[in-house]
Amino acid sequence: MAEQIAVLGAGSWGSTLANMLVENGHNVKLWSRNQEQVDQLNNEHLNPHYMKDFVYSDKLVATSDMEEAVKNAEIILIVIPTKGIRQVASQLNTILEKNHQRPLIVHATKGLEQNTYKRPSEMLMEEINEENRQDIVVLSGPSHAEDVAIKDMTAVTAACTNLNAASRIQKVFSNNYFRVYTNNDVIGAEFGAALKNIIAIGAGALQGLGYHDNARAALITRGLAEIRRLGVAFGANPMTFIGLSGVGDLVVTATSKNSRNWRAGYQLGQGRKLDDVIKHMGMVIEGVYTAKAAHELSLKRQVKMPITDALYRVLYEGEDIKNAISQLMSRDLTSEIE
Ligand SMILES: NC(=O)C1=CN([C@@H]2O[C@H](COP(=O)(O)OP(=O)(O)OC[C@H]3O[C@@H](n4cnc5c(N)ncnc54)[C@H](OP(=O)(O)O)[C@@H]3O)[C@@H](O)[C@H]2O)C=CC1
Numbered sequence: 301m302a303e304q305i306a307v308l309g310a311g312s313w314g315s316t317l318a319n320m321l322v323e324n325g326h327n328v329k330l331w332s333r334n335q336e337q338v339d340q341l342n343n344e345h346l347n348p349h350y351m352k353d354f355v356y357s358d359k360l361v362a363t364s365d366m367e368e369a370v371k372n373a374e375i376i377l378i379v380i381p382t383k384g385i386r387q388v389a390s391q392l393n394t395i396l397e398k399n400h401q402r403p404l405i406v407h408a409t410k411g412l413e414q415n416t417y418k419r420p421s422e423m424l425m426e427e428i429n430e431e432n433r434q435d436i437v438v439l440s441g442p443s444h445a446e447d448v449a450i451k452d453m454t455a456v457t458a459a460c461t462n463l464n465a466a467s468r469i470q471k472v473f474s475n476n477y478f479r480v481y482t483n484n485d486v487i488g489a490e491f492g493a494a495l496k497n498i499i500a501i502g503a504g505a506l507q508g509l510g511y512h513d514n515a516r517a518a519l520i521t522r523g524l525a526e527i528r529r530l531g532v533a534f535g536a537n538p539m540t541f542i543g544l545s546g547v548g549d550l551v552v553t554a555t556s557k558n559s560r561n562w563r564a565g566y567q568l569g570q571g572r573k574l575d576d577v578i579k580h581m582g583m584v585i586e587g588v589y590t591a592k593a594a595h596e597l598s599l600k601r602q603v604k605m606p607i608t609d610a611l612y613r614v615l616y617e618g619e620d621i622k623n624a625i626s627q628l629m630s631r632d633l634t635s636e637i638e
């Protein structure tokens with residue numbers, strides 16, 4: 301059944317998902333705050349800053365008017381970087397209130413908020429009144445926009461405490477190359493998604509410094525251990541971390557040049573300065589901000605996250621990466637399984 305869907309955020313992931321949903325047979329409106337980008341999407345079907353060389357469906361309609369985008373929408377997909385979520389959600393709430401709309405909300409954002417350490421669904425719950433929305437579903441998993449755009453085989457998770465809502469999203473998004481599983485563990489899905497970006501920066505840095513496969517495998521495995529520790533401390537199901545939004549997303553992000561987090565880490569490993577890396581990426585590097593939030597949260601909760609702490613010192617305290625690595629390797633020897 302064709303659904304009326306609004307996608308808020310026309311960066312690499314929002315625009316790719318919007319295009320896929322059009323090809324799945326849904327009526328989709330894509331919202332961006334940038335009128336020039338909207339014109340280029342509608343007239344030339346291109347979005348070159350975010351998806352170089354990709355040609356979008358001519359059925360995809362873009363608009364810079366949020367009210368127009370969400371008019372009659374039964375599902376609203378929010379794909380905005382973590383730091384922009386509240387602003388967009390609050391604008392959306394005003395529109396939904398005025399128009400007496402109550403859509404199902406989906407988000408695909410991967411991060412934790414600065415200072416509050418809130419997950420995206422928590423921010424959305426705070427900004428969009430309950431009377432103006434149904435459930436909030438998290439769409440997460442190993443899914444680089446570049447691969448989905450070329451219809452490479454992809455599997456992700458739709459997580460929601462209400463499994464009926466997750467199943468609806470599973471049907472709406474799935475097709476013969478994009479397979480969606482359901483999960484009721486929102487906390488685990490969001491912690492896995494946010495924290496893997498930090499480890500991906502570390503994996504890129506190792507490669508930039510000339511380390512090899514053993515080092516990457518060690519980082520991914522011990523990275524997963526600390527992601528799970530923090531998530532479980534907040535009530536996540538440990539099994540989620542061996543699923544698509546856990547190890548799945550960690551592996552894809554920590555091993556791929558498509559990952560902005562990996563690329564940022566690689567450049568840092570090669571000696572580039574963080575400000576310069578951020579300036580030239582032109583797209584969000586969520587792990588840089590989540591590293592700070594996760595570091596502070598782990599101290600507050602007294603959860604050991606040595607890799608995250610090491611990256612925090614490199615990113616925010618100017619510690620040399622090689623020193624941070626030697627410090628990690630010279631900690632007291634310990635058992636693998638706690
Ligand atoms: N790219 C990917 O493959 C995947 C990304 N994700 C996650 O999706 C989220 C979005 O990432 P992605 O699309 O890649 O990011 P990009 O950097 O590619 O694009 C971000 C988009 O959000 C818009 N935006 C940013 N802040 C605001 C704001 N305050 N108000 C309105 N619009 C805003 C930008 O608009 P403007 O151009 O005007 O700045 C741009 O259109 C991230 O959390 C990321 O981790 C998840 C899975 C895959």
Ligand SMILES: O=C(CO)COP(=O)(O)O
Nearest residue numbers: 441442443444559560561
């Ligand atoms: O989350 C992603 C793939 O699943 C995208 O990762 P990057 O933001 O590092 O590109």
